[in-house]
Amino acid sequence: MKLLVYQRLGFLALLPLVALIFFVGPAFADETTFTISIKDHRFDPVELEVPAGKKVKLIIRNLDPTPEEFESYDLNREKIILGGREGIVYIGPLDPGTYEFFGEFFPDTAQGRILVK
DSSP states (O other): OHHHHHHHHHEEEEEEHHHHHHHHHHHHOEEEEEEEEEETTTESEEEEEOTTOOOOOEEEEEEEESEEEETTTTEEEEEOOOOTTTEEEOOOOOSSSEEEESSSSSSSOOEEEEEOO
């Protein structure tokens, strides 16, 4: 009898974990990931196409030894990426259009745009 009670309690203890997997997991599945590199104070790719209406995870890798700041007035985002490091910026869901970004420390060369289609 006691064993049956413990089995039921064990099952009930697992319910929150099962709910987490079924309800939170799909939210992360909608995320799309893209990578942008910074090398010689330039973004690569200069133009990145992403899907409209989806949350996007941008991994920004700074291959230079000096820091750079990913900044976008259009996206309302800014993030300093130290030299030799990477950072993550989330954007979206976005409407179709063109969204400019630049490197604040080297704005003459570090420029790019995100095309949302």
